[in-house]
Amino acid sequence: MADMFSLNASRMRLTGIALPLAVLLASCAAPTVQDDSSRSTLQQPRIEREDVEFALDKGVASVVVDNPFGDIHVRDHDKAEVGVHGVIQRLAPDFAPVKVVSSRQGREMHLTVTMPGGKSASRYDMAVYVPADMALSVRSTTHRVVARKRRGPLAITTSSGDIEATSYSRLDLSTESGMIRAAQLVERWPGTSHLQSKSGRIIALVPLSGDVSITAQTGGKLSTDFGLSVHPRAAGGFEAAARYGSGASELRIDSVSGEIVIDQSFILVDDQGSADDDD
Secondary structure, three states: OHHHHHHHHHHHHHHHHHHHHHHHHHHHHOOOOOOOHHHHHHHOOEEEEEEEEEEOOOOOOEEEEEOOOOOEEEEEEOOOEEEEEEEEEEOOOOOOOOEEEEEEEOOEEEEEEEOHHHOOOEEEEEEEEEEOOOEEEEEOOOOOEEEEEEOOOEEEEOOOOOEEEEEOOOEEEEEOOOOEEEEEOOOOOOOEEEEEEOOOOEEEEEEOOOOEEEEEEEOOOEEEOOOOOEEEOOOOOEEEEEEEOOOOEEEEEEEOOOOEEEEEEOOOHHHHOOOOOOO
16 A cells, blocks of 8 residues: 555656646747737838929920839820829838939930939839920830830830830830830831840831831841731841832831831821820
């Protein structure tokens, strides 16, 4: 009987030691859960909007817009100023400020989107309002540029950003690897329009009912939806050329290796109207 009591006492002593030890081991093994709500809030981008206007001084003949930090959409208006509606995404952790800086260089007004130290820690998408007949040059990098129904000469340059442009006047569009979609909206335009890329695809719509000449060459594919004769080049790739009427309005399309697609467009009465219906 005494042996039974001593055995039970030993078991009780072991149990008294094991229970706290088990609790201690369980607390060490349990994963630590932290409240990340404050951290995730700090990492969220800060969205801001701004509207700014820049007066067009006497003697300004063209506007140059340079924005490497976001999309650019061009809109027409009838004011003697350039308006900018900007949507700013200030990104963590720097939340870098963004500013549009205006300067005058000869007969050009320059609008440049800047960040401290040239960082790309934020994004700035912009709609730019420019008088319809004024010459316009737009520069971007990896972002999209859209300009529809421009009445003044239009030049757009990107590295890999896509370009969409339609015009009643001269076009000068250039990209390395972005896609170009372009259309001439009249049967006759002044001077030469030039579309070029390194590897980016080019889709061009052109009316054949006016005085138009077309030349195209690429190291890649070249196709049309009308009777334009396409020939292989000795260096590889294809080329094509055609002339309609006097050929006074010239369209040149060049790519190092990108595909070129040339389609015929038909001028409608609405195409001769204003650009107020741009979205």
